[in-house]
Amino acid sequence: xxxxxxxxxxxxxxxxxxxxxxxxxxxxxxxxxxxxxxxxxxxxxxxxxxxxxxxxxxxxxxxxxxxxxxxxxxxxxxxxxxx
Numbered sequence: 001x002x003x004x005x006x007x008x009x010x011x012x013x014x015x016x017x018x019x020x021x022x023x024x025x026x027x028x029x030x031x032x033x034x035x036x037x038x039x040x041x042x043x044x045x046x047x048x049x050x051x052x053x054x055x056x057x058x059x060x061x062x063x064x065x066x067x068x069x070x071x072x073x074x075x076x077x078x079x080x081x082x083x
Contacts, residue, residue, distance in 0.1 A: 003057035007031050007038065011068050014050045018042040018065070027052055027065060038063045 012029035018040055019025065025048070027040040038054075039062040046052060052065035 001059040003059050004061075004063075005057065007036075007054050007057055007063060010054050011051055011070075012038075012054065012065075014040060014046055014048055014052055014065075017048040017050070018046045020045045024062070027054070027063065029054060029063075037061075040065045042066060 007029055010029045010031050012027040014025050014027050015037065016026040020043060022045075024039040024041045025046065026037055028035055028037050040046075040052065041058070041062065041064050042052070043066075046065070046067055051068045051070075053068035054063045054065055056064035058064065
């Protein structure tokens, strides 16, 4: 099956944590106007409930993910000078 390009760049919540090279977890991703689950692989283990970014699609509803922290969360609601 061909890679699923639509899911690359999306974030989601890990429903089942990944185990690094020991095996995949499961991620719930908002894509195509809904939510879909995929097997999620990562180089290092990621815990259940973590937010992850999809960086590659393996096809067959399997993706590679990395840990993700929204950079806007670091602003803590403070205004940023744009110029």
